[in-house]
Amino acid sequence: MTLSSPGARAVDLRVEPVDDVLEHVERSLQMQLVRDTVVCKRRSVGGRTDRGTWVRVERRSFDRIGAQGWNGTEAAAVLHGVSMPKWYAGLAWRERDEPVMWRADEMVLVTAPPVGQAALVIEDPQLSDGWWAALNASLDALAAQRTHRLATPDTETATQELVTGTIRAVFPEVDATVDEWTPAHADLTWANVTGREFCIIDWEDWGMAPRGLDAATLWGNSLAVPALAQRVWAERRPDLESRSGRLMALFFCAKVVGPHAHPQDPRLEPAREEAARLIAELHS
Template sequence: MTLSVSTGRAVDLRVQPVDRVLDRVERSLGARLLPETVVRKRRSVGARTDRHTWVRVERRSLDKIPDQGWNGTESAARLQGIAQPEWLGCVVWQERDTDDPAMWRADETELLPGAPVGNAIVSEAPELPDTWWEALNASLDALAAQQTGRVATPDTVTITQDLVTGSIHDVFSDDVHTTVERWAPAHADLNWANMTAPTFSLFDWEDWGNAPLGLDSASLWASSLAVPALADRVRRERRSDFESRDGKVMTLFTCSKILGPHAHPEDPRLEPARSMAEQVMKELQVR
């Protein structure tokens, strides 16, 4: 594969040519990708196959691959008690002849049991039965109770105490106490585009690993803020996370991403995030 990218140029697979990449995936996996099903995102491309499975192809720069590797979907296959598509196999290769060294990975899984609930950030409330919320809670609780040596990489950045503290203090007061007390396994990219309905299933496990308790709940809340009733439902369903000290830190952490230097002035989440941040800061400010 010879996708040429100049140094410093961001790769966006929504616009970059990927035909030769997909040809290589087909040859390696021995399956045909159905062109009419191709879904292109910024750093991944997915498609159904002629054997009724799903293939997700991701490109990642070498400096975005941590020491633990980037086999999140593969390693998540051993997790118990979580509704997720079964992992079937993969192919990995390095992109050599380019100014921006990178790795490609294609993971094949069973098909999802339904369509994604919505976009990463929703503008209207999805219709979800109580059984869906019960399945969400069961999966997140089961995930947090397990053990792993992986460290979560939300937005492909390894999460650390320094990252949490720096992100919060860059946007809010330095007086806010940000020390994380409990770390637990998290999906680390929990939003409405990575879950299905009406049958609940959680997918795209590339970034999962240990993270501050409450990261997933806070991330889902943040992606719901444009719909206040939905954001409130998330807080009710995941109340134990939000009421914990670490959950409050993660709420502030997600607010810092919304309100930080790259905030869009027309983002409907700005005001509710600012209001919640002010409330949480009062609860965390005592060192």
């Protein structure tokens, strides 16, 4: 059950002062952030510490926190066989007078840069065969495990209703019933996988999701580079060519081509073409 949060103030941490928040984290975790390494994103802030670790801080309103809580990074520490940063400590607190929670997690510092600076890529990153093998090993290991957590892609709980609503709002002719659910990272974009040495970062949203969600997310964010999209599809073919995987690919396409489509999005036309193919395959 999700709590409502009337009056929660919309905040962009790229422009909002966060010094008080960072000082609270430093006092609580008994470390110092190296301030010139701090990176501010829309809803999270991250930086190196004086003990050679990394701290990530996130703000969420109550209506984006389900009954399971939002300790995804901490909960992911029990996963095995997955390339990910080791987790050390966590901290959560409520913002005074606002229906908002903050959370900070300290973990191993990953020095390899992400493959992309944003979710999508527009140039082929020329990844090695070893990189793809490591991706496959991690996703296969993740899918083999079990959890009571529910994934929260884009901070929305992964449910049949979410899948059906997203797909049928754009493609009303499609039966969007999911037949397989497996653990997923739920935000597997090119900004959340590292390059030279493979690693998956940002685990706050992981949990059970339709099979193929991760593969479809990485594939969809490759659509501006056809050869890369083809490579993702080939590497994750068992997932993406399952019924659930095709639905997840269509789920991604629906977000790109739907009512909020951006005319300059380089994924737009490829997503329209792929959606037509996927619908034909789902109906065959």
